[in-house]
Amino acid sequence: MKIVIIGDGKVGYMLAKKLSEEDYDIVLIDSNEKKLGEAMNRLDVFCVTGEGGSVEVQKSAGVPEADLVIACTSTDECNMLSCLIARRLGARHTIARVRNPIYFKQIDILKEDLHLSMAVNPEMTVAGEISRLLLVPSASKxxxxxxxxxxxxxxxxxxxxxxxxxxxxxxxxxxxxxxxxxxxxxxxxxxxxxxxxxxxxxxxxxxxxxxxxxxxxxxxxxxxxxxTKIRRVLICGGGRVSYYLATRLCNMGMQVKIIEKDSEKCENLCEILPKVTIINGDASDHDLLIEEGIGETDAFIALTGMDEENIIMALFAQSQQVPKVIVKINEERRARMVEDFGLDSVVSAKTATADAILSYVRARRNSQGSANVETMYQLVDGKVEALEFAIKAKTRYTDIPLKELSLKSNNLIACIVRNRKIIYPSGDDCIRVGDNVIVVTMEKQIQDIEEILL
Structure with a gap:
C-alpha cells in the first residue's frame, strides 16, 4: 500500500514513523529540505522536496499511483487543495487535516466537493478526549x-x-x-x-x-x-482546543472560564462563546489564578501552546488541591516526565490525530477481510494496542466457543458488543457475524482476529 504524506511537521513525522514501521511504502513531501533530510536519516521513507499543492511535486512523489494521500501541513487551505489535486491525479483516497472552526462547521460539504475520504480536526479530537476525562475524573486517560x-x-x-x-x-x-x-x-x-x-x-x-x-x-x-461532579472548569489558553472544549462543556451544563493573555483572542472568544467568562490576563501569574478562583474550581486545564508553561500552571493547580488537573503536552519526551510529577492526565493533539488516521489506514488495508478495524488506540507508548473489529463475515473463529480457540500469549479478547449489549466473554461465549469485538494485544500491526489465534 503506497501512502504519500504531505507535511513533515509533528503529525506528519509521527505518521511517517508509525506507518513505515508497519511496512507501508511511504513518501514524504515538504518544502523544508533540512527536515526531510533528518526524516530520511531516521526513517525508512522516500522524500520529495517541494510544495504539496504543486501538481509537478505530487507527480514526482508518485501521487497518481498512491492508495492514500494524507495532507497534514499547518495550513488548512493547503491541505484541502493538495487533496483535491491528488484526487484529480488519480490517488484512490485522501485525508486532510482541517483545524479552522469555520471550515469544520461545513466539513460535510467540503468532503463531498473535494472528494475527501476523511477530515481530521486535531483540536476537536483533543477537546473530545478532555471532555471524556471530565466525566470520569478518577481516570488519567x-x-x-x-x-x-x-x-x-x-x-x-x-x-x-x-x-x-x-x-x-x-x-x-x-x-x-x-x-x-x-x-x-x-x-x-x-x-x-x-x-x-x-x-x-x-x-x-x-x-x-x-x-x-x-x-x-x-x-x-x-x-x-x-x-466529584465537575461543574466549574478553569481553562488556561484561548486557542482552538479551548474553543471546541468550552463549546462542549457549556452544552453539558458546566460553568467555564478561560484565561488568555492576547486581547484580540479574548475579544473573538467573547463573541463566539457568549456563555463563557473570558479573562484577559497571564495564566502563569499565580496571583491571577487565585484571584479567579482556582481554589474553588473542580477542574483545571492547561492548554497554552507552551509545554513548560502548561506544566508549571498544572503543578500549581495541583498544589491548590484542584480535584482534576489536565495538561496538554506537544513533545512526547515530556509526557513521561509530567506523569512522574503526579500529573497523570496528559493529552496530545498529534497523538490523537495519528491514532485516528492509523485506524483508517488499518481499516482500508483489511476492508476485504472477514473483520474490519473500526477503532484503534495505542497504549503505554505504543507497547500495547486496543483494536475494535467489526465482524463482517463467517470465518473459522465465528460461532465457536472461545474455550475451543487457542490465543497466542499477550493477547486478550476484552469484550464483545452484540445488539448494544456488552459481553465480557467467558469460555462458553462465541463471536458472531455482526458483533463488535475489542482485542487488546502486544502483537504489532494486527489486521484481523485470525492473527492472534494459534
Missing part, C-alpha cells in the same frame, strides 16, 4: 469504542488503595462490577494479566467497561475524585 458504549480507561493504583495486594480474581469476586483489566503497566514492564495478577501501588491499570460501570467501580473503591 479515557478512550471509547463502539460509538461510546465501551470505555477503555487508565488509572494509577495509589499507595492507600484497597486494591493493593489484591489479585484481579479477588477484585472481580469482591466488587461484582462488570469491568475487565486488559493491561497493566508496572514501572517499565507491561502485562496483559490473568486473574492471578496481584496489584501493587504504582501499577497503571487499563480497564474496559461501560461508562456507568466504571463510575460505579470508582465509587465502590471510595475514590475521592469519583465523588
Amino acid at each position: 479515557v478512550e471509547t469504542f463502539v460509538k461510546g458504549r465501551v470505555e477503555l480507561i487508565e488509572f494509577p493504583v495509589i499507595g492507600d488503595s484497597s486494591l493493593v495486594g489484591m489479585s484481579l480474581a479477588q477484585m472481580y469476586a469482591k466488587y461484582q462490577i462488570k469491568v475487565l483489566v486488559c493491561a497493566v503497566e508496572r514501572e517499565s514492564n507491561v502485562f496483559i494479566p490473568d486473574g492471578e495478577y496481584v496489584m501493587q501501588a504504582g501499577d497503571r491499570l487499563h480497564m474496559a467497561a461501560s461508562h456507568a460501570e466504571i463510575n460505579d467501580f470508582f465509587k465502590t473503591l471510595g475514590h475521592k475524585k469519583a465523588q
Whole structure:
C-alpha cells in the first residue's frame, strides 16, 4: 500500500514513523529540505522536496499511483487543495487535516466537493478526549469504542488503595462490577494479566467497561475524585482546543472560564462563546489564578501552546488541591516526565490525530477481510494496542466457543458488543457475524482476529 504524506511537521513525522514501521511504502513531501533530510536519516521513507499543492511535486512523489494521500501541513487551505489535486491525479483516497472552526462547521460539504475520504480536526479530537476525562475524573486517560458504549480507561493504583495486594480474581469476586483489566503497566514492564495478577501501588491499570460501570467501580473503591461532579472548569489558553472544549462543556451544563493573555483572542472568544467568562490576563501569574478562583474550581486545564508553561500552571493547580488537573503536552519526551510529577492526565493533539488516521489506514488495508478495524488506540507508548473489529463475515473463529480457540500469549479478547449489549466473554461465549469485538494485544500491526489465534 503506497501512502504519500504531505507535511513533515509533528503529525506528519509521527505518521511517517508509525506507518513505515508497519511496512507501508511511504513518501514524504515538504518544502523544508533540512527536515526531510533528518526524516530520511531516521526513517525508512522516500522524500520529495517541494510544495504539496504543486501538481509537478505530487507527480514526482508518485501521487497518481498512491492508495492514500494524507495532507497534514499547518495550513488548512493547503491541505484541502493538495487533496483535491491528488484526487484529480488519480490517488484512490485522501485525508486532510482541517483545524479552522469555520471550515469544520461545513466539513460535510467540503468532503463531498473535494472528494475527501476523511477530515481530521486535531483540536476537536483533543477537546473530545478532555471532555471524556471530565466525566470520569478518577481516570488519567479515557478512550471509547463502539460509538461510546465501551470505555477503555487508565488509572494509577495509589499507595492507600484497597486494591493493593489484591489479585484481579479477588477484585472481580469482591466488587461484582462488570469491568475487565486488559493491561497493566508496572514501572517499565507491561502485562496483559490473568486473574492471578496481584496489584501493587504504582501499577497503571487499563480497564474496559461501560461508562456507568466504571463510575460505579470508582465509587465502590471510595475514590475521592469519583465523588466529584465537575461543574466549574478553569481553562488556561484561548486557542482552538479551548474553543471546541468550552463549546462542549457549556452544552453539558458546566460553568467555564478561560484565561488568555492576547486581547484580540479574548475579544473573538467573547463573541463566539457568549456563555463563557473570558479573562484577559497571564495564566502563569499565580496571583491571577487565585484571584479567579482556582481554589474553588473542580477542574483545571492547561492548554497554552507552551509545554513548560502548561506544566508549571498544572503543578500549581495541583498544589491548590484542584480535584482534576489536565495538561496538554506537544513533545512526547515530556509526557513521561509530567506523569512522574503526579500529573497523570496528559493529552496530545498529534497523538490523537495519528491514532485516528492509523485506524483508517488499518481499516482500508483489511476492508476485504472477514473483520474490519473500526477503532484503534495505542497504549503505554505504543507497547500495547486496543483494536475494535467489526465482524463482517463467517470465518473459522465465528460461532465457536472461545474455550475451543487457542490465543497466542499477550493477547486478550476484552469484550464483545452484540445488539448494544456488552459481553465480557467467558469460555462458553462465541463471536458472531455482526458483533463488535475489542482485542487488546502486544502483537504489532494486527489486521484481523485470525492473527492472534494459534
